[in-house]
Amino acid sequence: MSSRTSAIKFYANPATRRVPAAERERRLADPGFGRIFTEHMVRIGWAAGRGWHDAELSPYAPLTLDPGTSVLHYAQAVFEGLKAFRQASGGVAAFRPQAHAARFRSSARRLALPELPEEAFLEAIDLLLETDHEWVPAAPEHSLYLRPFMFAGEVSLSVHPSEEVTFLLIASPSGSYFPRGVKPVTVWLSEDFSRAAPGGTGAAKTGGNYAGGLLAQAQAAEKGCDQVVWLDSREHRWVEEMGGMNLCFVFGEGRQARLMTPALTGTLLPGITRDSLLTLGRDLGYAVEEGRISVDEWRSGCEDGSLTEVFACGTAAVITPVGAVKSARGSWTVRDGGPGEVSMRLRQALVDIQRGAAPDEHGWLHHARVPSGR
Ligand SMILES: *Cc1c(COP(=O)(O)O)cnc(C)c1O
Numbered sequence: 001m002s003s004r005t006s007a008i009k010f011y012a013n014p015a016t017r018r019v020p021a022a023e024r025e026r027r028l029a030d031p032g033f034g035r036i037f038t039e040h041m042v043r044i045g046w047a048a049g050r051g052w053h054d055a056e057l058s059p060y061a062p063l064t065l066d067p068g069t070s071v072l073h074y075a076q077a078v079f080e081g082l083k084a085f086r087q088a089s090g091g092v093a094a095f096r097p098q099a100h101a102a103r104f105r106s107s108a109r110r111l112a113l114p115e116l117p118e119e120a121f122l123e124a125i126d127l128l129l130e131t132d133h134e135w136v137p138a139a140p141e142h143s144l145y146l147r148p149f150m151f152a153g154e155v156s157l158s159v160h161p162s163e164e165v166t167f168l169l170i171a172s173p174s175g176s177y178f179p180r181g182v183k184p185v186t187v188w189l190s191e192d193f194s195r196a197a198p199g200g201t202g203a204a205k206t207g208g209n210y211a212g213g214l215l216a217q218a219q220a221a222e223k224g225c226d227q228v229v230w231l232d233s234r235e236h237r238w239v240e241e242m243g244g245m246n247l248c249f250v251f252g253e254g255r256q257a258r259l260m261t262p263a264l265t266g267t268l269l270p271g272i273t274r275d276s277l278l279t280l281g282r283d284l285g286y287a288v289e290e291g292r293i294s295v296d297e298w299r300s301g302c303e304d305g306s307l308t309e310v311f312a313c314g315t316a317a318v319i320t321p322v323g324a325v326k327s328a329r330g331s332w333t334v335r336d337g338g339p340g341e342v343s344m345r346l347r348q349a350l351v352d353i354q355r356g357a358a359p360d361e362h363g364w365l366h367h368a369r370v371p372s373g374r
Contacts, residue, residue: 008044008055008120014131015039015059021134028137031173033316034145038132038171042124046114048163055120057127060170068155070162075208076152078107081315082272083143084129084136084171084368087356092136093365094146095315095354097125099272104148107204112161113150121148122366124169129368132171141176141351145316177317182339182347184323185312187229187242188220189295191328194233195241195267202267209269210244217243225326227312232267237294240267242312245320246274249293250309250342251301255285257308257342263290273313273350279362280349286342298325302332309340319347 019027019039027036037060044055071077080103084094101121108115125146129136136144148169152162193216196202201209213228220228229247232238240262241247246269248261259281264270281288293301301307302325310322321344323337334340352358356365 007117008052008123010042010055010057010123010127012057012127012131013059014057024134028135028142028173031137031142031175033174033177034172036173038128038135038144038173040128040131041171042128042169044116044120044124044167046116046165046167052114052116052120052167055124057131065153066155068157070152070154070156073157074152074159075206075211076111076113076162077150078104078111078113078204078206079147079149080104080107080205082146082148083174083315083354084125084146085143085354085356086136086138087365087367089356091356092129092133092144092368092370093354093356094125094129094368095366096272096276096364097122097366099275100148103205103270103272104150107206108150110201110204111206113152114165116150116167124148124167125366126369128169128171130370133368133370135171135173137173137175139175140355141178143174143354145172145174146170147172174316177320182319182321182344184321184334184337184339185226185242186224186324186326187227187322188223188225189325189327190216190219190228190230191236192216192219193228194236195230197233198266200267203264203269205269213243223326229325231295232265237296238262239293239295239298240265241269242320242322244269245312245314245317246271247322248274248277248311248313249298249301249307250311250340251306253308253341258287258289259342260289260291260293262292271314273315273318276350276362276364277313277319277346280346280353283361284345284349295327299330299332302334308335309343310334311340311343311346318350319343 101118154162
């Protein structure tokens, strides 16, 4: 069975026995994040000289890897994270999969991996959603998290771009990021560690960036903080990101509010939530800019009241308000430490579009081929 105009032919080999509806509903009742997976996955192979081949949907199953598989040693791998939402009118839609496909290609380029054509990325998502659409939760703030990834599959301990690569797409029903309402986080400014340096892999979505951040995250936890904030690696002065999310600063309030997010210097991950919120911010009439802010400006802005809100943004939580900041040189709060009005307004605007509760004026939703009326 093949589909779409993609040059790669996809075969569908679904499981012959499906999880009974009652069992599925039981697992979907409290999915958490990244703990449960749907019944299928999509795999595409790539080999030097042969290109992309053997695209197939099959039952979700463990992988068997030779201990000499390159990715286990040298981490040549990239991933994406996006969500599919049950729509207010029934049906299922993925949020901005084309943008994620484009970023997946640019991450792959940086890691010397082959670039998966965007139509193949989309077809993999369409095929998985079509087969496993019943695993898209209906509860408010719940979604199906899609995880496309690709890794060096060649068996070799010599260091070189792998001549064999595997692309996989799996899906994980996920619950609300804030089951008890949106709660601001306290952040630790990391001055000992860096996430990314000029010329490095900071703009690519690759696991190594996360592995390198775990110790700083553990240090943040030791200091009683929820998340680590990354500063530039040269001066440890300019604010870059928070954990695996982008940051946005709000100056002023009401109609006069101005949004500022750190510019994409090459060491930041170009978030699709960040991009969406810049657009929605403009739609809502706020002044919006990409710029830079130092730690000192963050602190003095909070002290003189000009900086009114700070939030982090990413696919998982949409918007997470930052309520308080701690660092080796002192601590301060952002306003009263509660979620800000502009942050919550932007969050609602984005969530409404994702759910089909507000018009999709920018064409961000990609509707899946699922039986309608569900
Ligand atoms: C994925 C990611 C983000 C957020 O990107 P979204 O596309 O909005 O989910 C931000 N920073 C880092 C380091 C990331 O890996």
